[in-house]
Amino acid sequence: MHQTKNYTAIRLIFLFLSGLMLLFIVAPLLGLFFSTSVPSLFESLQDRQVTSSIGLTLCVSALFTLLAGIFALPLAYLIARKDFRGKTIVQGLIDIPIVLPHSAAGIAVLGFISRDSTLGRFADLLGFNLVGSPFAIGIAMAFVSVPFLINAARDGFLAVPERLEQAARSLGASPFKVFRHISLPLARHSVITGLVMMFARGMSEFGAVVIVAYHPMTTPVLIFDRFNSYGLDYARPVAVLFIIICIVVFIALRLLGKKKNGG
């Protein structure tokens, strides 16, 4: 009897704390939505600066997520499958962008692509200035978000029994065919989750992007710019629109991932 009473009390406390936590997440978003009028949203939708910034943000994040995947998936696979000297250090290095302040990450990326760097000088020779370009935006987005892809894919590959890969080798498959036909399809759920997380994290990045490219403006930079120049009322509709698009894209990609995984 006493135990049942205790259990109920704990459950109530947990429910209360959980409710507060959810409210903490939902309340600012609901506040933002309720304080934005529908006409102002439509006005933003017709604003070319807003639509082009959303297009730029989504395209650059998607492109650099796919490009990063070419390098990140082999790295994730190697970490999952091979034991090598310095593996712990490599794993630590991968997580560094997550713990860096994003403005500091932006400074680091800027040093990598500025005209003083090897890459910047090479681009300069070809007549390009990387700083302030969509390339710079993509690099900044990828730098802060690629750990999500690597870590998710690594966990996915770790969950694939090595025995299946050995069976595939003994049946005549080269290591690459084993990766393509067995390891990757079996880890696809984690890989898709990683890609979605990287894409979502990349497109919402502000701190690193604003350092390497204020113009052309990604939507997070545009929201900041409108807030800074004109105030909250001008920034709010763009923020709401971008949040709606982020949520729609996120849900669509998750559903696509689930469909590809057969539910």
Place this chain on the structure above:
Amino acid sequence: MLSCRSLVYMVGDFSLNGFSLELKKGDYCALLGPSGSGKTVILELIAGLRSLKKGSVVINGVDYTHTPPQQRPVGILFQDYALFPHMTVYENIAWPLKIRKIHKAEMVESVAGLAEELDIARLLERMPGSLSGGEKQRVALARTLVIHPLVLLLDEPLSALDAPLRDSSIALLGKLSKKGITILHVTHDPFEISSLANRSIFIGPGF
């Protein structure tokens, strides 16, 4: 036919010191020994899934010691069958042919022939997760046989089966043996394959 000469291998606390084996074509050899004696390791060394420290693996007069597993004329049936869970039974059996870019008509014919022979034709559209232990074993065997290996390595193939299924599997292995495939069968139970094996080798721990 299969000649393993002075195989030396070490991993962690386990070591294999100079294991040798000579099998003629069509031999059915039982490799007996307690758990941890390295029976499975020997199969994996012959299949090329582990790299030898010393020694050689020769099949039909060709030295395969340093050949990667995918180029060895060896089929291995794992204890847990290792069926690919994301493929149907048909796709599992056809997969070794698919990666060899065998023509589709030939592939369908080969799979159908083996499925008929191993009595799994009705299972071809099923997923491995829905099969019983005995069915899984037959599918894994079909997938291995489809590449026509010269040597078939069996890792405790009967241990996970109950008595009636075990009898039918023994009959099936006997049928295969009569076809002239050289078979090396790992088991810890000497009575299990007394009717099948024409040779037996016992290895103790840390042989």
